[in-house]
Amino acid sequence: MTDTDTFESPVYYDDDANRDYIDDKTVAVLGYGSQGHAHAQNLADSGVDVIVGLREDSSSWGAAEDDGLRVATPVEAAAEADVVSMLVPDTVQPDVFEDVREELDAGDTLQFAHGFNIHYNQIQPPEDVDVTMIAPKSPGHLVRRNYENGEGTPGLLAVYQDATGDAKAEALAYAHAIGCTDAGVVETSFREETETDLFGEQAVLCGGISALVKAGYETLVDAGYSREMAYFECLNEMKLIVDLMYEGGIGAMWDSVSDTAEYGGLTRGDDVVDDAVRERMDEILEGVQDGTFAREWIAENQAGRPSYTQLRTAEKNHDIEAVGEDLRGLFAWDDGTESEEQEAEE
Numbered sequence: 001m002t003d004t005d006t007f008e009s010p011v012y013y014d015d016d017a018n019r020d021y022i023d024d025k026t027v028a029v030l031g032y033g034s035q036g037h038a039h040a041q042n043l044a045d046s047g048v049d050v051i052v053g054l055r056e057d058s059s060s061w062g063a064a065e066d067d068g069l070r071v072a073t074p075v076e077a078a079a080e081a082d083v084v085s086m087l088v089p090d091t092v093q094p095d096v097f098e099d100v101r102e103e104l105d106a107g108d109t110l111q112f113a114h115g116f117n118i119h120y121n122q123i124q125p126p127e128d129v130d131v132t133m134i135a136p137k138s139p140g141h142l143v144r145r146n147y148e149n150g151e152g153t154p155g156l157l158a159v160y161q162d163a164t165g166d167a168k169a170e171a172l173a174y175a176h177a178i179g180c181t182d183a184g185v186v187e188t189s190f191r192e193e194t195e196t197d198l199f200g201e202q203a204v205l206c207g208g209i210s211a212l213v214k215a216g217y218e219t220l221v222d223a224g225y226s227r228e229m230a231y232f233e234c235l236n237e238m239k240l241i242v243d244l245m246y247e248g249g250i251g252a253m254w255d256s257v258s259d260t261a262e263y264g265g266l267t268r269g270d271d272v273v274d275d276a277v278r279e280r281m282d283e284i285l286e287g288v289q290d291g292t293f294a295r296e297w298i299a300e301n302q303a304g305r306p307s308y309t310q311l312r313t314a315e316k317n318h319d320i321e322a323v324g325e326d327l328r329g330l331f332a333w334d335d336g337t338e339s340e341e342q343e344a345e346e
């Protein structure tokens with residue numbers, strides 16, 4: 001097992017969890033998407049009483065029933081439950097919360113997998129309920145698959161409000177029942193989880209990486225190189241590099257690439273991500289911390305997502321997407337579905 005003694009945050013494992021805190025309770029899992037289906041099925045297979053809460057017209061209703069789960073409306077599910085797990089999309093959680101708040105009795109728990117709505121006050125829970133977070137650090141299908149394979153999924157734990165004095169013990173028991181303490185659960189706060197999540201996806205992961213890829217692609221194409229070569233170098237190879245870093249850290253990546261790539265990268269990388277970029281990262285972080293981003297995103301949703309829709313369309317129409325669609329057809333891994341070209345060749 002990893003030596004976690006040097007970690008800044010406490011880490012909890014199976015032995016730290018007492019399942020008595022969840023085994024006799026009823027958990028309402030609201031939503032049956034990525035996280036919802038995994039939490040609901042893992043909890044049920046762990047012997048916890050689960051009821052899935054979905055809108056009556058939800059296409060997931062039948063799927064949850066086919067998976068052997070009880071399904072009801074969010075209000076009915078919450079009425080029966082001791083723990084309400086809020087696993088509908090973050091943007092609809094405030095509305096769903098208003099529907100179910102009357103069903104939260106003193107001592108019940110409102111549980112999240114992401115802190116946005118609590119941290120930015122979009123949900124203001126009653127004072128007599130526990131408010132906790134168990135956030136698996138994986139998409140739901142892996143949370144489910146790992147559990148079925150007898151492996152765990154690392155997760156985060158946070159307590160925002162401890163009305164009963166048992167909030168953390170119950171959250172740990174929940175984490176145990178969905179398989180997270182098997183791999184390790186790291187303690188954080190709603191604030192830290194929310195702010196690091198938003199910063200990461202904006203500056204480094206989703207926003208940063210896609211902008212870097214597009215900028216590199218455009219630089220090569222504008223200089224007269226072929227779109228195919230630009231795609232291979234700036235997008236396709238990204239996965240190979242990221243896989244190496246994921247498995248063995250940045251050092252494993254440097255070890256695997258050629259000395260030429262290593263020297264070139266070590267001498268030029270900081271020129272791309274220079275002090276000016278670092279300053280803008282600070283600005284992005286400030287916008288997360290002071291709530292500017294949250295207010296903008298909430299207003300965008302209230303207005304019917306006009307900018308979001310426009311940005312999405314522009315992104316889909318970027319030249320790299322057209323080249324990529326054709327080139328990915330060359331790869332056998334292309335999602336198991338053969339491209340028209342491949343089919344024509346056979």
Ligand code: NAD
Nearest residue numbers: 031032033034035036054055087088089113114138139140
């Ligand atoms: P999702 O979009 O995959 O699924 C949402 C589910 O909610 C769907 O079943 C949908 O039918 C249902 N739903 C939508 N509107 C509803 C309504 N008004 N009433 C009832 N049900 C409704 O969502 P997700 O990605 O699983 O996200 C759920 C939570 O988990 C979010 O807080 C998210 O931030 C968090 N989270 C997600 C991941 C991930 O990998 N997807 C990882 C960690 C945490």
Ligand code: MG
Nearest residue numbers: 079081103105
């Ligand atoms: Mg209740």
Ligand code: MG
Nearest residue numbers: 107108109130
């Ligand atoms: Mg409780």
Ligand code: MG
Nearest residue numbers: 114197198201
């Ligand atoms: Mg996020």
Ligand code: MG
Nearest residue numbers: 233237258261
């Ligand atoms: Mg190369």
